[in-house]
Structures are given as structure tokens and as C-alpha cells.
Amino acid sequence: MALPDPPADRYGSRGGDRRPPVWARWLLIGLGAVVLLAVTLIGYRNWGSPPIQGEQLAFRVLDDRSVHITLEVQRDDPVEPAACVVRAREVDGAEVGRKEVFVAPSQGTTRLDTVLTTSERPVTGEVYGCTYRVPEYLSSQTRPTE
Numbered sequence: 001m002a003l004p005d006p007p008a009d010r011y012g013s014r015g016g017d018r019r020p021p022v023w024a025r026w027l028l029i030g031l032g033a034v035v036l037l038a039v040t041l042i043g044y045r046n047w048g049s050p051p052i053q054g055e056q057l058a059f060r061v062l063d064d065r066s067v068h069i070t071l072e073v074q075r076d077d078p079v080e081p082a083a084c085v086v087r088a089r090e091v092d093g094a095e096v097g098r099k100e101v102f103v104a105p106s107q108g109t110t111r112l113d114t115v116l117t118t119s120e121r122p123v124t125g126e127v128y129g130c131t132y133r134v135p136e137y138l139s140s141q142t143r144p145t146e
Contacts, residue, residue, distance in 0.1 A: 051076045052130045054084040057111070059125035066117050069125035073103050073110045075132075081105050083138055084130040086114060088122035096120040102138045103130070 058070040067088045075082060081104060088097040097118035103110055116125060 052082055052132060054127040054130035056086075056125065056127045061122055061125075062115065064121045065119075066115055067097070067122040067125040068113065068115050069127075070111065070113050071101070071127050073112065073130055075103075075110075077132075078108055078110070079105045080132055081134050081139060082130055082132050083134045084112075085128040086116055086125060087128045088116050088118045088125045090118075090120045091123050094120075096122055098128070100135065100138060102134065 052073065052075045054071050054073045056069060057072050060068045062068055069086050069088075071084060071086065073082060073084060081102070084101050084103055086099050086101055087095050090096045097116045099114065099116050101112060101114050103112065116122075
């Protein structure tokens, strides 16, 4: 025995066409495109190549309290000043020295040498990172000695 249809005036009629209007489909397509574009931009900013990059080329432990570090800085805008943080670590990996180095505007890749004073005997010197946000005390004319 088949069940009878429920009364239409009480429950409403079974609709024939339940598809959304054309404008709603275009709205959803547009929103999907905007979300896809946003995800792409966020991914590029997080995993794309950085605008500035510092690399340690060499280091030489000078004595129990200092290390000489040679670094190379590559920038997408070499005429902009930059700052790099270099650090030294001891044998167990603990940081024993840190210093900010001013990177002057140039015409291409910049190579710098700096001596870092440490609190313990260093076993390595490395570039921690670089930025275009130069601290005021590094960018002023009366900079401390490197």
C-alpha cells in the first residue's frame, strides 16, 4: 500500500524546479574565484622567495671570545638599506653572541665582513636573518663601530 501525498495546503507543495537562480550561481563562482586568489596570494607570500636573503659564506673563530663572519646579502631592491642579524653558537648549540649589521645600499649582491664578540667560546658563526626594516640606531649617521 502506497502512502498518500501529504496535504499541500498544510505542508506546501513539492516544488518542481529547486535550482538556484542564475545570479546566485554567478555569485558563488565569483566568491570561489576570490577565495582561490586569496589562498594563492597567501601561499606565495609565505612560501615564495624572500625579498632579502643573507647567507654565511665563511666564519673563522678568532679566539675564545670572538668570531669573524663573512656574509653575502641578496636583495630584490639593492638600493634599499637593510640590516642583518648574525649570531655565534657554542658547542652545545646555545647562542653566545648576536649582532645587527647595517647593509648599505649597493648595485647588486653585497658581501660583508664582521667580527662578533661572544660570551663563551664560539664554534660557529651564522646569519640569523635579514630585513629592510633598519633600526634607527643603525641607519643614523653616527652609527656604532662594527
